[in-house]
Amino acid sequence: VNKYKFSERHTCRMCGEEFTQTAFKLSDSPIADSYHDEANHEPKFPLEVFVCSSCGQVQLKHVVWPDEIYKEYIYWTKTSPDLQAHFKQYSNDALVKINKNNGLMVDVGCNDGTLLKNFAKRGWKVCGVEPAENISAYLTKENINHINGYMDIDVALQIVHEHGQADLITCNNVFANVNDTDAFMAAINELLKKDGTFIIEANYLLDMLKNQVFDYIYHEHLSYFSLSSVNALCQRHGMEIYDLQLVNTKGGSFRSYIGFQSKHVIQPIVMQQLAKEVEIGIHSANMFKMWMEDIDTKGRQIKSTLTQLKSDGKTIVGYGASATVTTLIHHFKLTELFDYLVDDNPIKQNTFCPGTHIPVKSSSELAKERNCIIAVTSWRFTDLIHKNNPQLNSPSHIFLRIFPNLEELGDVN
Numbered sequence: 351v352n353k354y355k356f357s358e359r360h361t362c363r364m365c366g367e368e369f370t371q372t373a374f375k376l377s378d379s380p381i382a383d384s385y386h387d388e389a390n391h392e393p394k395f396p397l398e399v400f401v402c403s404s405c406g407q408v409q410l411k412h413v414v415w416p417d418e419i420y421k422e423y424i425y426w427t428k429t430s431p432d433l434q435a436h437f438k439q440y441s442n443d444a445l446v447k448i449n450k451n452n453g454l455m456v457d458v459g460c461n462d463g464t465l466l467k468n469f470a471k472r473g474w475k476v477c478g479v480e481p482a483e484n485i486s487a488y489l490t491k492e493n494i495n496h497i498n499g500y501m502d503i504d505v506a507l508q509i510v511h512e513h514g515q516a517d518l519i520t521c522n523n524v525f526a527n528v529n530d531t532d533a534f535m536a537a538i539n540e541l542l543k544k545d546g547t548f549i550i551e552a553n554y555l556l557d558m559l560k561n562q563v564f565d566y567i568y569h570e571h572l573s574y575f576s577l578s579s580v581n582a583l584c585q586r587h588g589m590e591i592y593d594l595q596l597v598n599t600k601g602g603s604f605r606s607y608i609g610f611q612s613k614h615v616i617q618p619i620v621m622q623q624l625a626k627e628v629e630i631g632i633h634s635a636n637m638f639k640m641w642m643e644d645i646d647t648k649g650r651q652i653k654s655t656l657t658q659l660k661s662d663g664k665t666i667v668g669y670g671a672s673a674t675v676t677t678l679i680h681h682f683k684l685t686e687l688f689d690y691l692v693d694d695n696p697i698k699q700n701t702f703c704p705g706t707h708i709p710v711k712s713s714s715e716l717a718k719e720r721n722c723i724i725a726v727t728s729w730r731f732t733d734l735i736h737k738n739n740p741q742l743n744s745p746s747h748i749f750l751r752i753f754p755n756l757e758e759l760g761d762v763n
């Protein structure tokens with residue numbers, strides 16, 4: 351049974367340059383979010399990272415993903431209050447930048463239509479594109495105009511046929527998962543009006559570097575974008591980035607405003623940020639190698655600390671069972687050290703961390719423990735998790751920040 355799609359790239363998906371050298375490798379890892387109810391069940395795949403010497407695109411060499419991943423999607427925008435407010439602000443900002451008050455707006459990967467509704471409220475004609483069948487059924491019920499599928503040339507032509515070309519196309523937190531970015535851009539080319547704007551919002555490589563979010567690297571994320579790589583892709587398709595916002599969603603993202611060449615005034619912030627990327631050295635595989643070496647040093651410290659605690663007879667529980675945790679546990683080789691993980695999301699409870707025998711339980715399980723070490727595996731949320739769990743104070747438990755710095759946390763007052 352071929353459960354996974356698998357291919358290997360030899361050229362940059364953004365500019366076509368040939369790969370010359372691997373920047374770094376993470377340990378082989380299973381598909382990061384495949385938390386299932388069987389231990390040691392998921393196959394592992396290489397996580398090899400290339401940096402394009404021409405455009406600075408960071409990307410995985412091996413393209414692997416479950417065939418069915420987007421058919422039944424469990425993430426709903428409307429359940430996140432943060433994202434509700436975010437997309438309201440997004441539509442305000444975009445309307446100022448694009449200098450249009452109405453027209454056709456298309457949201458690619460529209461999820462439950464949160465952003466579409468914001469534009470519809472302002473009198474725009476809207477159309478979503480959404481691959482997940484369960485979410486599409488919801489959109490139909492809510493009477494939100496959409497197409498159930500992936501953005502490609504056929505879908506683009508169908509929209510043009512039914513509604514005409516788009517004044518605005520948006521693509522938020524979706525582009526990193528697109529394998530054939532050239533085909534995607536060709537579809538955008540057909541769909542967008544000559545004076546229209548295409549917005550890509552995605553995680554920003556510079557923030558990933560700065561915050562050492564190496565565990566965001568897993569197979570679902572094929573690309574880690576710099577602006578220079580996005581601009582290189584645009585230029586291949588007669589387009590360019592003309593404006594830019596840096597936003598703090600998902601640990602640091604960019605929102606790039608893209609148009610056909612010479613149709614918009616390029617704002618100074620675009621040139622400034624492109625120059626900054628060169629300065630930081632995003633075209634240099636060596637810079638990434640050093641970045642990863644620093645992270646690996648920290649990983650060895652975490653492993654030796656947890657190994658010591660384990661040999662002292664402590665129970666070690668990881669707090670957080672997400673896709674990033676799969677990367678963290680496999681890359682730092684911590685599988686043997688955790689007795690179990692806990693997660694507050696019921697979907698994760700009573701599963702196993704992919705590719706391991708580590709069970710995932712409810713955090714209520716911790717009340718039964720004495721003298722246990724709580725190592726926060728969802729490390730970006732360490733302070734929040736610590737603050738939300740005053741009942742787990744010492745002496746019964748010890749909270750441990752594991753990354754980016756090892757630190758025992760005091761009691762919550």
Ligand SMILES: [Zn+2]
Nearest residue numbers: 362365402405
């Ligand atoms: Zn490239």
